Amino acid sequence: MIDLSLIQKPQRYIGNEINVVKKSHQGKIPICISYPDLYEIGMSNLGLRIIYGMFNAFDDVACERVFLPGDDLAVSLQNSSTKLFSLETKTALDRFEAVGFNLSCELNCINFLKILKLGGIPLKAKERAELIVFAGGIANPEPLAEFVDFFYIGEFEEGIGQFVEVFRKHKDKKARLEALSEIDGFYVPQFYNITIGSCGYKFDKLHKYAQFPLKRVYVKDFDKSYYPLNWLTPHTQIIHDRAPIEIARGCPNSCVFCQARSVYKPYREKKVSTIYEIAKNIYKNSGYENLSLLSLSASDYSNIEELLDTLIAEFKDKRVGLSLPSLRIDDSLGNLYRKLLFLKKTSLTVALEAASDSLRAKLGKKIDADKLFEAAKIIKSLNLRTIKLYLMIGFPEETDSDLLSIAAFLEKLHSNTGLSINVSINIFVPKPFSLWEGAWMCPEEILDKKIKLVLSSLRRRRNINISISQTAKSILEAILSRADRNFSSVIMKVFETSGYSAIENWQIWQAAMDECGINYRNYLKSENKNFPWSFIENPKISGCKNDKDN
Amino acid sequence: MQIERFPVRLIVEKSGDMVYFSQLDLVSILTRALRRANLPLYYTQGFNPHVKMSFGRALKLGVSGQEEVTLYFTQKIAAQELHNKLSSQIPQGLRIIQIN
Ligand code: SF4
Numbered sequence: 001m002i003d004l005s006l007i008q009k010p011q012r013y014i015g016n017e018i019n020v021v022k023k024s025h026q027g028k029i030p031i032c033i034s035y036p037d038l039y040e041i042g043m044s045n046l047g048l049r050i051i052y053g054m055f056n057a058f059d060d061v062a063c064e065r066v067f068l069p070g071d072d073l074a075v076s077l078q079n080s081s082t083k084l085f086s087l088e089t090k091t092a093l094d095r096f097e098a099v100g101f102n103l104s105c106e107l108n109c110i111n112f113l114k115i116l117k118l119g120g121i122p123l124k125a126k127e128r129a130e131l132i133v134f135a136g137g138i139a140n141p142e143p144l145a146e147f148v149d150f151f152y153i154g155e156f157e158e159g160i161g162q163f164v165e166v167f168r169k170h171k172d173k174k175a176r177l178e179a180l181s182e183i184d185g186f187y188v189p190q191f192y193n194i195t196i197g198s199c200g201y202k203f204d205k206l207h208k209y210a211q212f213p214l215k216r217v218y219v220k221d222f223d224k225s226y227y228p229l230n231w232l233t234p235h236t237q238i239i240h241d242r243a244p245i246e247i248a249r250g251c252p253n254s255c256v257f258c259q260a261r262s263v264y265k266p267y268r269e270k271k272v273s274t275i276y277e278i279a280k281n282i283y284k285n286s287g288y289e290n291l292s293l294l295s296l297s298a299s300d301y302s303n304i305e306e307l308l309d310t311l312i313a314e315f316k317d318k319r320v321g322l323s324l325p326s327l328r329i330d331d332s333l334g335n336l337y338r339k340l341l342f343l344k345k346t347s348l349t350v351a352l353e354a355a356s357d358s359l360r361a362k363l364g365k366k367i368d369a370d371k372l373f374e375a376a377k378i379i380k381s382l383n384l385r386t387i388k389l390y391l392m393i394g395f396p397e398e399t400d401s402d403l404l405s406i407a408a409f410l411e412k413l414h415s416n417t418g419l420s421i422n423v424s425i426n427i428f429v430p431k432p433f434s435l436w437e438g439a440w441m442c443p444e445e446i447l448d449k450k451i452k453l454v455l456s457s458l459r460r461r462r463n464i465n466i467s468i469s470q471t472a473k474s475i476l477e478a479i480l481s482r483a484d485r486n487f488s489s490v491i492m493k494v495f496e497t498s499g500y501s502a503i504e505n506w507q508i509w510q511a512a513m514d515e516c517g518i519n520y521r522n523y524l525k526s527e528n529k530n531f532p533w534s535f536i537e538n539p540k541i542s543g544c545k546n547d548k549d550n
Numbered sequence: 551m552q553i554e555r556f557p558v559r560l561i562v563e564k565s566g567d568m569v570y571f572s573q574l575d576l577v578s579i580l581t582r583a584l585r586r587a588n589l590p591l592y593y594t595q596g597f598n599p600h601v602k603m604s605f606g607r608a609l610k611l612g613v614s615g616q617e618e619v620t621l622y623f624t625q626k627i628a629a630q631e632l633h634n635k636l637s638s639q640i641p642q643g644l645r646i647i648q649i650n
Contacts, residue, residue, distance in 0.1 A: 014570065018641065235579050236575045284588075319593045
């Protein structure tokens with residue numbers, strides 16, 4: 001065993017949180033789940049907590065957690081030939097029957113391989129005799145198809161019961177995978193052959209009963225669906241150090257660049273009374289001093305004022321902070337923020353995406369920027385220090401004048417409100433399943449020019465802080481989210497040559513792609529035929545006419 | 551209006567896994583334990599109110615031993631009652647040694 005007193009932040013590896021579940025593995029199906037990043041980040045993920053609670057609700061399942069170890073622990077594990085272990089019972093990863101990953105962030109793919117390797121698990125699906133590696137949360141599974149035995153397409157809450165039943169009934173890996181592949185949502189890559197023809201990608205089943213095309217599965221009764229009330233409460237600070245309460249899932253808006261609205265379809269809400277019960281119980285079981293109301297667009301929640309009034313009445317005297325991170329600048333700005341201020345020092349966040357009105361209209365972003373200026377007086381009275389603003393650049397059809405309007409907008413906003421403004425400028429990536437999934441990804445050279453234009457147009461000004469995504473990182477994100485199965489070999493090569501640091505290092509990726517004979521620009525072109533992920537149903541896409549001749 | 555506050559001094563022992571948790575961690579461990587125990591807590595005044603508590607000298611990380619903590623309540627609380635309610639809410643490796 002590793003001496004934790006020699007390791008930085010040993011709190012990460014102890015697994016003694018309030019409400020942790022520790023079961024003996026005797027007569028149970030042992031499963032380990034992971035968000036492949038450090039503890040502080042992984043523990044801030046709601047999905048992982050839902051899955052943890054749902055698995056452990058079965059008497060004959062023991063579900064534990066593992067996160068990415070810090071560099072120092074990784075080195076100690078390797079030097080002492082110790083395998084990476086779960087937090088709960090310190091069991092080596094290769095002793096579980098299944099290990100599951102939340103892969104919602106593409107850039108975590110190297111971390112994911114690192115965890116497998118440190119845990120003593122063979123990286124490729126076909127090299128594993130019994131253990132099953134599964135994953136969810138990823139829109140386009142193809143670049144990781146070689147490493148994962150099955151992906152769940154959609155919201156795993158719906159599939160957990162079926163998963164457990166199959167694991168009870170079948171003990172052999174092949175039988176388990178075959179049985180799972182026959183159920184909606186379970187995608188077993190090795191049962192599909194994918195070829196490229198004149199009509200783009202063509203998908204053939206290798207197991208007769210496997211599902212095709214795959215349907216995305218969603219939680220039907222969202223109001224009554226499971227919520228982890230026995231809130232796993234860390235003893236040390238995590239990134240989002242508050243208990244999130246999901247008030248709605250999906251989004252009724254149609255911003256063209258948005259992936260979340262498509263993968264969390266349809267829009268669903270929990271009732272005020274349900275949310276109230278959840279909040280009360282989570283507080284009772286965790287003692288968390290901050291709760292945050294989670295949804296993609298809180299302003300669209302039907303009874304937002306009633307909800308806030310109910311929660312404020314419950315938590316005001318207990319000095320529990322409430323935050324509402326996805327609120328939109330709207331007519332209700334003054335009212336809602338005033339309510340929130342009752343409870344907590346709050347900052348104002350505006351996901352404006354484009355500063356020019358005409359571009360924003362093309363993007364389907366329903367925000368009236370004038371409201372922001374009209375609301376300047378209210379904003380001033382709110383006791384805020386900063387406004388946080390999100391913008392995006394790199395859209396097709398974006399003009400220089402769209403980019404120049406950013407500086408003008410920021411300066412006007414600053415002088416009208418007197419507040420300092422933190423602006424995060426992200427780069428547009430045409431994400432699978434978004435309305436613009438077929439759009440072109442702006443090439444590096446042009447992106448760099450656009451960034452220069454934005455920065456040079458802004459007269460140096462205190463109180464406007466800009467951070468802009470790195471071009472190379474955004475290109476990499478685009479490749480990883482759009483690539484096909486051939487890309488597995490590149491990921492493997494990058495992992496082998498460099499391990500940890502790789503994800504930031506564009507040169508390593510470029511060298512690996514050259515070696516594997518992959519021209520990444522092919523993944524970034526505008527495309528209207530089909531995509532590596534077209535075996536998953538996406539209602540807005542029609543089939544290719546030539547399919548039959550192929 | 552100033553709310554009257556009742557300080558209570560505790561000696562807490564840290565051992566086992568808890569030696570890896572810092573004094574900063576201990577603040578949130580105790581705050582949340584007090585909240586779960588539903589005790590009449592005294593909050594700091596001002597813009598961002600939190601549960602008031604103060605500490606004696608911090609232990610070095612990785613070392614077991616005792617720490618002094620002062621908690622504040624809005625009512626008088628019997629030592630035994632506080633001991634019972636709080637002990638059931640703090641993690642293994644933390645132990646209340648003395649209350650006065
Ligand atoms: S960007 Fe936000 S508001 Fe727009 S569709 Fe996506 S989640 Fe909804």
